[in-house]
Amino acid sequence: MSALSSNAADPTPIHMLGRMAVEIVEAIGDLVTFFLRMLGGMLVRWPRARVLWPVMYEIGVQSVPVIFVTGLFIGMVLAVQSYDTLRMFRLESRIGSIINVSLVRELGPVLAATMLAGRVGSAMAAEIGTMRVTEQIEALKALGADPLTYLVVPRFLACFLLIPALTLVADGVGMFGGWFVSVQVLGVSDHFFWLYSQQFISAYDVIAGVSKSLFFGAAIAVIACHRGFHCGAGAEGVGRAATDSFVFSFIAILVLDLLLSIALNNLYRLLWALGITVV
DSSP: OHHHHHHHHSOOHHHHHHHHHHHHHHHHHHHHHHHHHHHHHHHHOOOOHHHHHHHHHHHTGGGHHHHHHHHHHHHHHHHHHHHHHHHHTTOGGGHHHHHHHHIIIIIHHHHHHHHHIIIIIHHHHHHHHHHHHTTHHHHHHHTTOOHIIIIIHHHHHHHHHHHHHHHHHHHHHHHHHHHIIIIIISOOOHHHHHHHHHHHOOHHHHHHHHHHHHHHHHHHHHHHHHHHHTOOSHHHHHHHHHHHHHHHHHHHHHHHHHHHHHHHHHHHHHHHHTTOOOO
16 A cells, blocks of 8 residues: 555656646547637627727738848848858859748748747737636636637637738748849849749748748737637736746647648649649
8 A cells, every 4th residue: 555655646757647648638639629619609700890800900010020130130140050061062152042932932922921939829829818817708608608709719820821921021021131242242143043943942842931921820820829728827827828828838839830840842743743743
């Protein structure tokens, strides 16, 4: 009996690993259930314009300055970091292809989504968490309104529809920042900068980057709203929900980026094998 009690008091690493695995599976299942309930509510009732437009303005328009600054400095930093390496091989004229391909394929979608997870996701989790703590969600239920349809669906649609547009803004501004540093500061030929960029960037690269951002936006919205709905009591619970929202969203962005990169690369090889060329 004493041995059993000591084992319960001091769990072994195997017990801790198993408990962690069970908690992760439970969390993923709860998140998927939350997502399916939200989709069901969206299919039953589309959000009204007076509810949707303010959320879209908050998520889309007010995020433009953050995305603008992020994209601009990403492009400039890529130019500075790439120039010396390419100059060693006398390939500095190809710096445009390195900068723009990196932006369109990976850095633009990932870093734009990361910034939005910090700005938009944390704010959504804190807002819904505050409503949970102050029992406003219970009041919505008492009035006969579905909290998922009223609170989650507009935020999900805004993130899903607007984050791809913000990603394109980050890509465009990043290209300008890379061009400015490369041509105006480092002395690279303007003609070759855009020539090699055009040769190495295809429509498939742009489509792949935008496709990734769709999944990133959906993940940010679902995770942020889920953490807000399951917020703990008090100000500490709201703060923890906002923090968890960013951390989990960032992990989801990285995991989705890996999986989507593998899937999109395999799709490109399949299209190439079938003789379908994406310009």
